[in-house]
Amino acid sequence: MREVRKRIGILTSGGDCPGLNAAIRAVVSHATLTYDWEVVGIPYATQGLLDRASVPLAIHGLDLRGLDPLLNMGGTILGSINHGDTLARADEIIAGYRELGLDALIAIGGDGSLKIIDRLAKHGNWQLIAIPKTIDNDVALTERAIGFDTAVNTITDALNRLACTASSHDRVMVVEVMGRSAGHLALQAGIAGGADIILIPEVNYSIREICQHINELRDRWKRKFALVMVAEGIHPASDPVSCGKESSPPTPGRGMGQYVTDQIINCNQRLVEVRVSVLGHIQRGGIPSALDRLIAAAFGKVAVDLIAEGQSRQMVAWQNGCVAVVALEDVLAQSPTSVDPQSYLVETARALGIYLGS
Numbered sequence: 001m002r003e004v005r006k007r008i009g010i011l012t013s014g015g016d017c018p019g020l021n022a023a024i025r026a027v028v029s030h031a032t033l034t035y036d037w038e039v040v041g042i043p044y045a046t047q048g049l050l051d052r053a054s055v056p057l058a059i060h061g062l063d064l065r066g067l068d069p070l071l072n073m074g075g076t077i078l079g080s081i082n083h084g085d086t087l088a089r090a091d092e093i094i095a096g097y098r099e100l101g102l103d104a105l106i107a108i109g110g111d112g113s114l115k116i117i118d119r120l121a122k123h124g125n126w127q128l129i130a131i132p133k134t135i136d137n138d139v140a141l142t143e144r145a146i147g148f149d150t151a152v153n154t155i156t157d158a159l160n161r162l163a164c165t166a167s168s169h170d171r172v173m174v175v176e177v178m179g180r181s182a183g184h185l186a187l188q189a190g191i192a193g194g195a196d197i198i199l200i201p202e203v204n205y206s207i208r209e210i211c212q213h214i215n216e217l218r219d220r221w222k223r224k225f226a227l228v229m230v231a232e233g234i235h236p237a238s239d240p241v242s243c244g245k246e247s248s249p250p251t252p253g254r255g256m257g258q259y260v261t262d263q264i265i266n267c268n269q270r271l272v273e274v275r276v277s278v279l280g281h282i283q284r285g286g287i288p289s290a291l292d293r294l295i296a297a298a299f300g301k302v303a304v305d306l307i308a309e310g311q312s313r314q315m316v317a318w319q320n321g322c323v324a325v326v327a328l329e330d331v332l333a334q335s336p337t338s339v340d341p342q343s344y345l346v347e348t349a350r351a352l353g354i355y356l357g358s
């Protein structure tokens, strides 16, 4: 007897990033070609379940010429939400899954949204498979989340550009990047892009040491400019330098680039010129890198296979160069992850003469 054809849903939740569409494409291709399932997209994550909304997804379905734009298109064709009182409407959302006739759901999200969706799946008895995505790369038990590699490349490119203008004007260029409470993005892009100073939430830093480092670059190495990478989640300095007008210290989040800039200006008696660039959501846009597309393809493929095997509340993960499967509960218990201050990357940065604090 022929099995009843499955109808699976896919959604993207939380902040967008490059590579989401590549993952959607992989899921649709494998589910359709290998299993002959129907795949529907749920627009705007749990909002779509609330609204009982779904869109049919077919391979090569977006373009009349057969050209598939999903591989290289940034953002998410399904839309996403990064806020909302989702759990307060849990019963309605759970009912939405049933009313849409879903047999299983693939959720592509970061730790915040996966936590919420996992609770819904538990209460609603959904068959759920998670795919990690976030430029912050702070989802536990996976070495990589979709979007991280592209964001590292985007920031690296920004540092290359800023180095040109900084060196032309002998300036200190402070660059603030995202990452929430983690410094993965700042650390990896900082090393790749040639930063002289990298400040991350996991390591304390001193304004006086930063200024000494900048002066040493000038005096000892005749290097008149400096690139200072600041993760948005850093804490105020251990030794703030007052100019007599500040009010209360800033809280971690956007604005820390300006704070570090002001502190360098307050502290540096050598009157270096300092400028700040906040990369903001530029880091989340753009064409996904080859690595993000590759990971998205592999994650999408295995997510579909896990549904076929009847598994639920599992997450696909990138470990040692291939896809592993981990319990979503374990991931959520350990997320978000931080940079280990003893890690080889921190050691590498220090070995290259980059100031990181102590």
Ligand code: F6P
Residues within 6 Å of the ligand: 015, 082, 110, 134, 135, 136, 178, 179, 180, 232, 284
């Ligand atoms: O979690 C991803 C992330 O890009 C963080 O790095 C950043 O702090 C946050 O999202 C920004 O969110 P929003 O798009 O709501 O401003």
